[in-house]
C-alpha cells in the first residue's frame with residue numbers, strides 16, 4: 001500500500017469492524033502538551049487582575065475578554081485517578097485539545113500591531129511579535145478583509161490527538177477546531193459584530209506570518225472590526241516584549257508515518273485566490289443574548305451517562321430545527337430510541353421528521369458506537385453526513401477538510417441548543433464508519449463525519465464522571 005496517497009488518509013481515518021484506532025497510550029511515549037507556553041509580555045484577561053491597567057480599560061480588550069475565555073477557556077477540572085485534567089468550554093475528543101488561537105491585531109488604538117497568542121490555561125494574551133507588514137497574511141484573505149483590524153487564526157497540532165487516536169486523530173483535530181471556531185462565531189453574533197469565517201485557508205503564508213513549524217497547521221480564520229468601540233482618547237499602552245514559544249507538542253517522527261497526512265495537507269492547499277467559497281456562511285438560529293450564551297458556554301459539559309428515559313419531542317425539535325436552519329452542509333439522520341410521541345427508528349430531519357425505518361435500534365446503536373453505554377442509554381443518536389467523491393483531487397481534498405471543521409460547528413451548535421433545553425449531550429467520534437453506512441443505507445460516497453447523543457443526564461452519583469464541575473456550578 002502506498003501510504004502517502006492522500007486518499008489513504010481518508011481510509012486510515014475510518015474505523016472499520018476489523019480495524020479501529022488503538023485506544024489511549026497508542027504509542028508508548030509521553031503525552032504531548034495540550035497548549036503552548038510563551039515567554040514575553042502577557043496581558044491578563046482576568047477581570048480581577050488589574051495589572052496592565054491601560055490594556056484592561058481598553059474597550060477592545062473588554063470585547064476580546066468577552067470572546068476568548070468563554071469560547072476556549074478553562075471551565076472545570078476533572079480527576080482521573082488523582083490526575084487533574086483541565087476541561088475547556090469546548091468538548092474535545094479524548095480531551096486532547098489540539099487547537100491554538102493566535103490574534104493578529106492590525107490596527108487597534110492602544111495595541112502594538114502584531115501577533116498575540118491566547119493562553120487558555122493562563123487566560124491571557126502573550127505578545128509574540130510586532131508586525132507592521134501584513135502582506136503575507138493578506139495572501140489568504142479576500143479583498144474586503146484586508147482592511148479589517150482583528151483576525152483570529154486557528155491552528156491544529158494533530159500530534160496532540162494522533163498520539164492517542166492514530167490517523168483518526170487528524171479528523172478529530174479538525175472537528176475539535178470547528179467547535180472552538182463556532183463558539184467564537186456565536187459570541188460575535190450575540191455581540192452583533194459582523195465577521196467573516198474562513199474554513200478554508202492557505203496554510204503556507206499564514207505559517208510564515210506566524211513563524212510556526214510544519215507540525216502546526218493553520219486551518220481557519222475569523223476576521224472582524226470593533227471599530228465602533230474605538231475611542232480616540234484611548235492612551236497608548238507601554239511597549240510590550242515579544243516572546244518565543246517555550247513548550248511545543250513536537251511529534252515523534254519515527255513512531256508515526258506522517259506521509260498520508262502531509263500528502264493530504266499538500267493536496268488540500270488551494271490553487272485559487274481567496275474567494276467567498278473559502279468562507280462558511282452558516283447562520284445562528286436562534287441568536288442568544290450574550291448573558292444567556294455565556295451561561296450556556298461556561299456551564300457546558302459532555303454527559304457521561306443518561307437515564308434510560310423519554311425526552312420531549314418539542315425540545316428535540318428546538319435542537320434539530322436550529323441545526324437545520326444553520327444551513328451547514330450536512331444531512332441529519334436521527335436514530336430515535338425514546339422520544340415522546342415518536343415511533344423508535346431511523347429518521348431524516350429536513351425541517352421536519354421523515355421516517356425511513358421504524359424499529360427498536362438501541363442494541364444496533366450500541367454496537368455501531370463501540371459498545372459505549374452512553375449511546376445505548378441515550379434517547380436519540382444524531383449522525384451528520386456529507387458527500388465526497390474521494391479526496392484524490394485538490395477540490396475534494398479541500399472540501400473534506402472544510403466539512404470536517406464545519407462538522408465541529410454543527411456539533412458545538414448541538415451542545416448549545418441541547419443545553420438550552422436542559423438536555424444532556426455528548427459528541428461521539430467512536431463509531432464504525434462502515435457499519436453506519438449499512439445501517440443508515442447511505443448514498444454512495446456519503447460519509448458520516450460526526451455523531452452526537454442526547455438524553456436526560458444520569459442522576460445516580462456513581463455513574464457521573466469524577467468531575468469537579470458539578471461542585472463548581474455557580475448557585476445562580
Ligand SMILES: Cc1cc2nc3c(=O)[nH]c(=O)nc-3n(C[C@H](O)[C@H](O)[C@H](O)COP(=O)(O)O)c2cc1C
Nearest residue numbers: 087088091092093094095175301302427428429430
Ligand atoms: C470529536 C469528538 C468526539 C468525541 N467522541 C466521544 C466518544 O466517542 N465517547 C464519549 O464518551 N465522549 C466523546 N467525546 C466527548 C469528550 O470525551 C469530552 O469532550 C472530553 O472528555 C472533555 O469533556 P467535556 O466535554 O465535558 O469538557 C467526543 C468529543 C468530540 C469533540
